Amino acid sequence: MALDQSFVGRTYPPTAPYEVGREKIREFAEAVGDANPAYVDREAAKALGHPDVIAPPTFVFAITFKASGQVVEDPQLGLDYSRVVHGDQKFAYTRPVRAGDRLSVTSTIEAIKSMAGNDILDIRGEVRDESGEHVVTAWTKLVSRAPEEA
Amino acid sequence: MAAKIAYDEVEVGTELPAQSFPVTRATLVRYAGASGDFNPIHWNEKFAVEVGLPDVIAHGMFTMAAAIRVVTDWAGDPAAVVEYGVRFTKPVVVPNDETGALIEVSAKVAAKLDDRRVRVDLTAVSAGQKVLGMSRAVVTLA
Numbered sequence: 502m503a504l505d506q507s508f509v510g511r512t513y514p515p516t517a518p519y520e521v522g523r524e525k526i527r528e529f530a531e532a533v534g535d536a537n538p539a540y541v542d543r544e545a546a547k548a549l550g551h552p553d554v555i556a557p558p559t560f561v562f563a564i565t566f567k568a569s570g571q572v573v574e575d576p577q578l579g580l581d582y583s584r585v586v587h588g589d590q591k592f593a594y595t596r597p598v599r600a601g602d603r604l605s606v607t608s609t610i611e612a613i614k615s616m617a618g619n620d621i622l623d624i625r626g627e628v629r630d631e632s633g634e635h636v637v638t639a640w641t642k643l644v645s646r647a648p649e650e651a
Numbered sequence: 652m653a654a655k656i657a658y659d660e661v662e663v664g665t666e667l668p669a670q671s672f673p674v675t676r677a678t679l680v681r682y683a684g685a686s687g688d689f690n691p692i693h694w695n696e697k698f699a700v701e702v703g704l705p706d707v708i709a710h711g712m713f714t715m716a717a718a719i720r721v722v723t724d725w726a727g728d729p730a731a732v733v734e735y736g737v738r739f740t741k742p743v744v745v746p747n748d749e750t751g752a753l754i755e756v757s758a759k760v761a762a763k764l765d766d767r768r769v770r771v772d773l774t775a776v777s778a779g780q781k782v783l784g785m786s787r788a789v790v791t792l793a
C-alpha cells in the first residue's frame with residue numbers, strides 16, 4: 502500500500518539527549534575490528550587535535566536509527582517495518598562524534614516514493630550537541646518491499 | 652584534523668591500500684551488541700531463510716564501517732572523513748563455519764575538490780559480488 506505523500510516534509514520532535522560514552526566507543530570500534538588509537542586513547546586523539554576520543558564515522562547510526570523509530574513506528578504513516586530493508590546510508594560531518602557528547606536527533610521525512618510496489622522512505626536525521634551546534638547529518642533510505650504475490 | 656596524507660601528493664587515480672575483512676557469525680553477534688541492531692536476519696538462520704534470504708547476512712552497517720577503514724587508515728585521522736555514503740546492493744552472506752565471509756575493499760581517489768578535499772570511491776566485494784554501490788567518501792587532506 503502506497504504511503505501518504507502528505508508526510509513528506511514532516512519533522513519529528515528532537516530526541517532526548519544520548520550521552521556518548523568512552524567505553525561504548527571502544528566497544529563499537531572493537532566490534533568492527535578497528536584499532537585506530539583515536540577511538541580508545543585520549544592522548545592519541547588529542548595529538549590529532551581532538552579534545553577527547555572520537556567515534557568511528559558510522560558510530561552515530563545507532564543513535565540516528567533509533568531516532569528514526571519515531572518515523573517508522575508512526576502509526577499514522579503505517580509503514581510495514583517487517584518488510585523494511587536498508588537501501589542507502591549517507592553521513593555529512595561538521596565534526597566527529599566524541600566521548601562526552603550529548604546528542605539529540607531531529608528526524609525529517611525527506612521523500613516518499615513508490616516503485617514497483619515497494620515503498621521508499623528517505624529520512625534525514627540532524628544530530629546536534631548540547632549547545633545546539635551541528636555535528637552530523639545522516640540520510641537513511643528505507644525500502645519496504647512489496648508483499649509477494651499470493 | 653590532522654590527516655597524514657598531503658593533498659598535493661595525491662592525484663585522480665591514486666589507489667589507497669586495499670584491505671580484506673573477515674566476517675564470521677561471532678563478528679555479527681558482537682556487532683549486534685555494540686550497535687544495538689538485533690534484527691534476527693543477522694544471527695538466526697531459520698529466521699533469515701523464512702524471510703527469503705539464502706542464510707544469515709551481515710549488517711549493512713557493519714560492511715559500511717569496515718569499508719571506511721581503508722580511508723581512515725590511509726588518512727590517519729578518522730575526522731578527515733567529512734562525507735561518507737553507500738548503497739547496499741547485495742547482502743554479505745555469512746555461513747555458519749570457521750571461515751565465514753570475506754569483504755574485500757579497494758578505493759581510489761576519484762576527484763580532487765576544493766579546500767584540500769578529495770573524493771574517494773570505494774569498492775566492496777564479497778563472494779565475487781559487489782556489496783556496496785555508490786560508495787563514496789569526501790576526505791580533507793593535509
